Amino acid sequence: MLWIAVSLAVCSAIGLACGTHFQSLAVVSRSDGKLSLKQFGRVLRSPRWTLGLVLLGIGTVGNVLALSMAPVTVVQPIGVLGLVITTILHARHVKIRITATTWRAIALCIGGATFFVLTAVRYTDPAISITDHASDVVTYLLAGLVVFVCLGMLLVKDRHRGLFYLFAAGSLYGFVAVEVKVITVQMQTGGGAWWQNIEYGNVAGLLLAAVLGGWLVQSAYASGPPELVMAGLTVVDPMIGVFVGLSVLGEAGPDFGPLAGTILAVCGAVSITGVRLLSKYHPEVLAKLAAARTPGTGQFGIVPGPQRAAPRDPSED
Known part of the structure; x- marks a missing residue:
């Protein structure tokens, strides 16, 4: 059974990576660095985007099945293979060389995220019952996050918009996972039929977070x-889920203390550092900075011009 779960987890990582790759190609080919609703309408008609959606669905189902057969400590670390696969696929498609700095940034993302998940599994106990107050707090926090994200989409400057999309999408998907947990527990507890136990505010929050997070992911592709999109989601999503689980749902285990909190904080900082390095020294980003010598704004929120020199790649030292 364990080897079946491992095989499913590997297939899931491949499906998620390939789905991300194809959807990114579809979005980039039909946008100019900033996705609009009109452009997204054209994206939805793209066979590549549809293929990516199917592959993402297959990958998600594979991951759920793997988790049903093996512990999170086995399945979750395998999932980070998707970041490596996405990097290789994209590099081959655009014919760029993956630099040592890019690999180091990816290693920081993978290492930090993996140890964060393993530490969370070690020091937390899944919530077997969730109070009405806790489910309401989750809804209120998500509502606040949605307002913050919507304001950010209006106010954040172009050169910071790419990273904002990543962290906002990761935060929303983290709440999607939390809402799924809350709704699952509600269905399994209480009297009467399972649908009578569900708080529909949590269902509405789940749908809203999924839709808005999906839009931000598509915008991040543009x-x-x-691989930067996948890195951001891999890092932020579990952090938000664990934080809300510990602080709101009461999932802190009996051994959770300052040491566990410190480990989680360090792992989170390492992962975020990896995402930041990837956003600055990815060869595609460097190439766009170096080539940006005409008026206008390039992709990933880059403001070109002769006064903006490309960041130095430490791997060339």
């Missing part, structure tokens, strides 16, 4: 390389 703004930067797909």
